[in-house]
Structure formats: structure tokens, C-alpha cells
Amino acid sequence: MTIRASHLPSSLTLVGAGKMGGSMLEGWLAVGLPASGVTVIDPRPSEEMARFCADRGIALNPSRPAISDVLVLAIKPQMLDEAAAQLNGLLGPKTVIVSILAGKTIGDLKGRLPAATAIVRAMPNLPASIGRGATGAAANAEVTEAQRLMADALLRSNGIVEWLSSEDLIDAVTAVSGSGPAYVFHLVECLAEAGAAAGLPADLAQRLARATVTGAGELLFQSDLSPDTLRQNVTSPGGTTAAALQVLMAEPHGLKALMRDAVAAAKRRAEELSG
Ligand SMILES: NC(=O)c1ccc[n+]([C@@H]2O[C@H](COP(=O)([O-])OP(=O)(O)OC[C@H]3O[C@@H](n4cnc5c(N)ncnc54)[C@H](OP(=O)(O)O)[C@@H]3O)[C@@H](O)[C@H]2O)c1
Structure with missing residues (x-):
């Protein structure tokens, strides 16, 4: 399936611009996500990431980040508790969260982020960093078809995406393609x-x-x-x-x-x- 630019969100906030977040960001821009709609939040971005954001005109750690269509969570799972209060403030009623946090269930995210509604939990793998990843993804009932297509277009920019009938399958996906x-x-x-x-x-x-x-x-x-x-x-x-x-x-x-x-x-x- 090719990526439809019309399915890409007009605004996206990436929280955590490390190895995976940074690679995903490059993939999104390569398939046509407008840099002007992207905000990156990372308290200690690498010099390379800071330069990349400056060169592309991407907002990095703005003092008052806008609410976006999509909030991508790419911090380490153990940072979730610490980041939760700030993340809640980034969520609007129409924001879909796309989380790649290993081991954090949709329930865990809902528990930490009371403002969260639509959540996609995804498990990418290392070759995503060269656009050849294999990602398994599951959506909760609040995710609309338009939001699922948005998440799909974003994840597909890093390789293939397989939508799972149930979040319970994520552990098996982790065992096959994640690891x-x-x-x-x-x-x-x-x-x-x-x-x-x-x-x-x-x-x-x-x-x-x-x-x-x-x-x-x-x-x-x-x-x-x-x-x-x-x-x-x-x-x-x-x-x-x-x-x-x-x-x-x-x-x-x-x-x-x-x-x-x-x-x-x-x-x-x-x-x-x-x-
Ligand atoms: N790498 C993989 O192959 C892979 C595969 C599947 C899923 N994942 C998932 O992807 C996520 C990221 O992994 P990674 O390997 O990319 O880790 P990483 O390189 O350590 O990236 C995480 C980034 O988040 C930043 N960060 C920490 N606290 C933050 C906060 N409160 N707000 C915003 N940013 C914050 C970190 O900054 P500091 O370094 O300064 O703390 C770092 O730049 C993990 O949850 C992992 O489970 C990774």
C-alpha cells in the first residue's frame, strides 16, 4: 500500500527525539509531512537533532506547544511517569496518541494520561531506521477511521505496518519482529x-x-x-x-x-x- 499524502496529519508533536523518534521523523518528512506542522519535544536534544530542526524549520521545545492532530510518544518507557503531566497538556479532544513505548499498554497510557482518548499502540523494529521496518499496531475503540489512516501513513513511512485485531497480540509481535x-x-x-x-x-x-x-x-x-x-x-x-x-x-x-x-x-x- 502506498502512502497517501492526504492521510498525513496537518500537525504532529513528537515527544522523544532519540534513535527511534529521530528516524521516524526523517521518514515522515520524506513522505511529505510538512515540517511547519511538526513540533519536537525533547528536553536534551542531540546537537544533530537541534540542527536538523533548525534547518527544516521544525519547532523544537516551544514554550507553549500547540495541540496537534497526532502526538507520537517515543520516550523510553521508564520516562512515562515523569513526562505524564507535560503530555496531558499536549492532548486535545481530537488528538490521537501513537505510542511506540515497549511494554506500556493502552490501559497504562490511559491511566497516566487522563486527557487521552484515541490511542494507537505500535511496535516498530530497528530496520525502521532505514525505512525497512516491520510494525505491528493496535488501536483502541476511540480511534476513528481517519485517525487510523493518519497513524498508518506515519508508521508506513518507516516500513510495513500490520494492524492487529487485538492489543493482546503485541507481545507476540514483539517476540517475532520487534526482537x-x-x-x-x-x-x-x-x-x-x-x-x-x-x-x-x-x-x-x-x-x-x-x-x-x-x-x-x-x-x-x-x-x-x-x-x-x-x-x-x-x-x-x-x-x-x-x-x-x-x-x-x-x-x-x-x-x-x-x-x-x-x-x-x-x-x-x-x-x-x-x-
Ligand atoms: N530502538 C528500537 O529498536 C525500538 C523498537 C521498538 C520500540 N522502541 C521504543 O521506542 C522508544 C524510544 O527508544 P529509543 O531507542 O529511540 O530511545 P532513546 O534514543 O533513548 O530516545 C528517547 C528520547 O526521549 C528523550 N526524553 C527523555 N525524557 C523525555 C521527556 N520527558 N520528554 C521528551 N523527551 C524525553 C530522551 O532524552 P535523554 O536521552 O536526554 O533522556 C531521548 O532523546 C522506547 O519506548 C522503546 O521502547 C524502540
Whole structure:
């Protein structure tokens, strides 16, 4: 789905312009959000962010911030209590909150922000910083269709967005796509180590493993074929790939079981952290 500029809000306040907030801000401007409608609130912005705001004409920490159509929360979750009083003052009856705070439920936000009505809770992941993120999002009943489209247009500027039927699915989303990039980074580490064990110089094994995972990821990104079809296409019966896959796909202790356990552990931890 392409981003419709008409769905972008005319005014937006970003609270927390760190790694994620800063990347999202760049994504929004790139898809046409007018900088003149953006306010950034961050008590200690980086020099880079202060320069970026000055260059683009974005209001940074104005003394009396206006109420916006959208308030994006991108502070650390543990800062929510401290920031709550100030945030309440930024909410009007038509403001939709888009929160990316890990572990903070819509209920938690309502509890801290009595002025809040419409809330979208989203879980982006690290590749959002290069516009290739995967975000799961859930909206409460107060979010109107127009507000959902606004949130969708904003989140989509950083990658794909999947709307969830229930907020309860966010912990599983966190376990798959939120934490997932680290699993892939670890795959590169393991492949490189295995390459060194097979006799390659360690730095060569690193370069090959890295290029293989990024290349395969890009191929998957560009292809319409399913991952299993792509896998079967490169696996000749009785060949080298088949020999390796026999190990990786062995039941019950193959990669499938390992990944199921890993994702279950991440989901359990997400549940504990939001409890
Ligand atoms: N990074 C990820 O991959 C990722 C993925 C999914 C979700 N998230 C969520 O994204 C949020 C931000 O993460 P991050 O990695 O971008 O953290 P970060 O780089 O630390 O950014 C948070 C920013 O908020 C600022 N801040 C602190 N208190 C504030 C306040 N009262 N009002 C306004 N700004 C305030 C911080 O300033 P100081 O540094 O001066 O405190 C910092 O610039 C977190 O809630 C995290 O759960 C992150």
C-alpha cells in the first residue's frame, strides 16, 4: 500500500527525539509531512537533532506547544511517569496518541494520561531506521477511521505496518519482529563461526556470512516467491544445501524447535515486562 499524502496529519508533536523518534521523523518528512506542522519535544536534544530542526524549520521545545492532530510518544518507557503531566497538556479532544513505548499498554497510557482518548499502540523494529521496518499496531475503540489512516501513513513511512485485531497480540509481535533483527544478526555470527570452523580465515567467514544474509534478505524482499519456494529452488536433491538442511531441519531439535522456544521466551518476557 502506498502512502497517501492526504492521510498525513496537518500537525504532529513528537515527544522523544532519540534513535527511534529521530528516524521516524526523517521518514515522515520524506513522505511529505510538512515540517511547519511538526513540533519536537525533547528536553536534551542531540546537537544533530537541534540542527536538523533548525534547518527544516521544525519547532523544537516551544514554550507553549500547540495541540496537534497526532502526538507520537517515543520516550523510553521508564520516562512515562515523569513526562505524564507535560503530555496531558499536549492532548486535545481530537488528538490521537501513537505510542511506540515497549511494554506500556493502552490501559497504562490511559491511566497516566487522563486527557487521552484515541490511542494507537505500535511496535516498530530497528530496520525502521532505514525505512525497512516491520510494525505491528493496535488501536483502541476511540480511534476513528481517519485517525487510523493518519497513524498508518506515519508508521508506513518507516516500513510495513500490520494492524492487529487485538492489543493482546503485541507481545507476540514483539517476540517475532520487534526482537527479530537480533536473531538475524546472531545467525550471521553463527554462520561466520561455522565458516571459520570449516577452515576459512575468520574475517573472510565474517564477510561471506554477512553478505549471504543481507543478500538473501534482499532477494526475499524483492521476490514474490514464498521463503519455502526460494529454499526449495536452491536445494538440489542430494546436494550440499540439502545436506546442511537435513541438519537444520532435523526434528525435534532443529532450527524450527529452537526458534519456537526462542520466540516463546521473548513473548513470556514481553508479558512480564508489561505486567
Ligand atoms: N530502538 C528500537 O529498536 C525500538 C523498537 C521498538 C520500540 N522502541 C521504543 O521506542 C522508544 C524510544 O527508544 P529509543 O531507542 O529511540 O530511545 P532513546 O534514543 O533513548 O530516545 C528517547 C528520547 O526521549 C528523550 N526524553 C527523555 N525524557 C523525555 C521527556 N520527558 N520528554 C521528551 N523527551 C524525553 C530522551 O532524552 P535523554 O536521552 O536526554 O533522556 C531521548 O532523546 C522506547 O519506548 C522503546 O521502547 C524502540
